[in-house]
Amino acid sequence: MNTHLRFWLGAAALGLLLVAALRLLGNDYAYFAGYFVLQYVVLASAWNILGGYAGYVNFGAAGFMAAGAYSAIVLRQALGLDLIPGIIFAALVAGLLGLGTGYLTLRLKGVYFSIATLCLSVVLQTLVVNWDYVGGSRGAYIIRPREIAPFVSYGEYLFIVMLVLAIGAAGIGRTVEMSRLGRGLQAIRDNERAAEAVGVPTLRLKLIATTLCGALMGVAGAPLPYYSGYLNPEAAFSLAYAVNAIAMPLIGGAGTWAGPVIGAVLLASLQQAATVTISSALNLWIVGWMLVIFVALFPKGILGWFRRKA
Amino acid sequence: MDPDLVLLLNGIVSGLLLGGLYAAAASGLAVAFGMLDIVNIAHPALMVTGAFTVVALGTWLGLDPLLVAVLQAPLYYLLGVGIYSAYHHFFEKRGEEALQGLAFFFGVMFIIEVGLVMVFGPEQRFLDPSYAYTTWRLGEIDLPLRMLVPGLFAMGCIGLLFLYLHRSFTGLAIAAVAQDAEALRLMAVNPVKIKRLAFGISIALASMAGGALVVVQPVEPSSGQVFIGRVFAICIMGGMASLPGCIMAALLFGVVENVTATFFGPSWSPAVAFGWLLLVLAFRPQGLFGKAA
């Protein structure tokens, strides 16, 4: 059987299994926690496309994610459109943002792109804080329906939407990895000059990757206002997204589609479990230390470590 | 005089004073990023840490913040030496400084910022020196000492650094390490040692800039974030490794940002920082004051 088909069927089966298990559990909190983990699967997979394959570090995950979240709010305010069109619009806006940032900086050394993305969050936050249409610094409310047919609750609906997005993101990552785009990006990461010399259109591939990366991050953020019912700049631009987007792929194993999935499930579950017991600051602090320790001692992440053992 | 003109003049003068602070923040980065090619994105976070320890020590000892900044600088030098040693051991030596090294400094930045919240709490801290509320006047132009003193302090620090880099043997070696590590080896100088020393100096400068920062404005753990764009923009505009270029870019930057704040409101100034950075990267990556490649 075709490996692509096998992946999609397996992912769909796993997804259905998850939905069934959560229904049996019948706990609203489980949907809430599940969504939390899955949004990070999307975010980490998105980061991995540019960071893992091409070796270009995007520090602006929070900015791209917030761009997605606020795109969804704008679309709702302007046209009264709901979650699904919001996600599509978010992909468009955040994708263009990625393309623009990439276009302006990617002709230079990679660190300039990283620095630009680092400032991007700060500036987008300034813009949103000054933008009354989306609530400015006070934030915006979204009144979400209690339930939506045929789902048992709106929580389940959001969970399933995010589940589909997560499977999609992992699948896109996997497709990139197996396509010539992925090979080209790996060649760029290893040696950009040599890649160019053997006919790899490096700038074009990098721009495709930044656009894809930005769009997926926007997608990860689009349901956020629906998830929390209220969104303010502080929450949307939270540093937690920026650090997790980098830590999860690197800890799981950057440059493989499964790495970010593993890292996200592991780290997000840990954080979800830990918020109950320890403060959120300590929580993030631990993620920071894990990131530093992993890149120093296990630069290939968990997957790489297992592969070496095998 | 026309009130708008007075406003503009004052905006320019206090922009220049603010630029002095930015120069202090960016000069340390010019050493690390410009000369050593180490993309230390944690530099502003270390500066803010310096500001917090200045507040803590200054309050405890009852000393002037700038004096405390000088006194604590050796400790930050040692911290910088430690950070570089780890960076060199785990990344530079393995040739993995690009992706992993960036992630490392990002992690360090994050640990520092969250650590500050845990130790000092998320609220603003300040330490007013005795001259904080004195303002000299030159005709229509205000010269608040709260801005003037740290600006001069910063210029003094950068001046000393400049002399050190141009007059001493080790200083010259630091300037050379960026160009050609191999030549240093031939001179029997260990480039790693030189880089360790230089990175220590860079962090010591960050902490002194933190002292200047706390005189100008209250600080909070996340204050470093808005400085990232500023210091990198200044460093790149200044031509990376050039201290005079760095000062010029910082002063220009301070003026533009301050005039923007005067006429459009202070919340727009970070957008100015980022806009400048992008424009410089897109059209003049060798910097405004650097030589064309």
Added chain:
Amino acid sequence: MSTEVLLHARGVGKKFGGFVALAEVDIQLRPGERLGLIGPNGSGKSTFVNCISGDFAQHEGEVTLGGHQLGGLKPHRRARLGLARTFQLPQPFNSLSVLENVRVPLLFAGHAAEATERAMACLEQVEMAGKAHKLPKELTQVEQRRLELARAIALDPRLLIADEAMAGLSNAEVDQIIELLFKLNQAGTAVIMIEHIMRAVTAFSERLVVFVAGRKIADGLPREVLALPEVEGAYLGKQ
């Protein structure tokens, strides 16, 4: 012998700040020609290569390859037009296997479907098929050079620039590489060999160009060029 021109460089020059690295170089190359390019360190050989290959986006003068203007084209576009190069220091894609290294150019040259077979064929040409699944860091010096050549061959080049492709190799290994270059040349590829190893240059080249201080000072048959007093004085005398 054809009078067709493959590569035509006219008035090529490059300045770095005020320093003139290369000035007014004219070189013509016929299809299938074997040209040796020599000169002391800093004489502008590498600068010339970088102008041709597109590493330097801007330079004086103009270059055409098979009638196509190269000016303003990025290196990857030039590679597609049939210009391949090797680097002074081998530049493999370190995380990819030897086979994948050679597949990369094929994927982007319209041969995605049969990339693996073609890559194996290229590896066989340089006698590296047995190492297809090794990583570049597991290869010896000469094997890394062979990999560079295989990657260049994959582009199906009309012109190969071998930039010091033999530096650091033993005598026997130098002979192996020369043999490979001859094989490639017989298949129709023109070769510019930039080399300090005079034995290799004289054995391989049918024509010799000498650069000194950024200028072309001689161009002709190897025997005649090497006998010129200015060549001896500027270059060979100093060795």
